[in-house]
Amino acid sequence: MGALTICRDCCCGSADKHPETDHDAQLEAIRGAVGDRHRVRVSECLRVCERSNVVVVHPTPAARRAGARLVHLGDVLDDTLVGAVAAWLDAGGPGIAAVPEPLTARVFNPADYAD
Template sequence: MTVCRDCCCGSARKHPGVDHDRQLDRLRSALPAPHRVRTSQCLDVCDQSNVVVVHPAPAARRAGARPAWFGLVLDDVVADDIAAWITAGGPGRAPLGAILELSVIAPPA
């Protein structure tokens, strides 16, 4: 999983009601090894901040699965749903629930 933490994502100025550090800690706690939660600089989807990208497991990637992009990840419910989906298998391995599908965004062109 890649969590954007740059100009807009992770910004207390843009999202003052979100504890961005707590969100990152929560994701890391929910996804222990072998999962990895890393941060990145701007992913160029600032209008959808906070952005999270879930990468498929290597075998799923070889089978054709692609990363899933999520936008407006601003509360614990969405972050917890993403973590649960990853734990269930993630892209190419577990179905994406209807509620979580509402947070899916298109990657930048």
């Protein structure tokens, strides 16, 4: 089972920053896309507001033991990206399956945005 952490605090999920995105509907779409196959957690601010909306993809426990690490995705603002995240988790996620093409430009290192 894979897992996602969805930032929904300060800028992520903000109609002020992204008025064209229905953030509540997007969160429900993510939950619907992954169903009971994967866990979805909602987080307070992850401190990378420049990349909102942020989704963190967790490797499965077995992949983590083999060295896989969290993958941070920024600017996840449309249904195509939500579908790509769900498909990646279904394929095994970080450490098992390659990052899907629609998500490659969205991958970032949060340390690059540290204060």
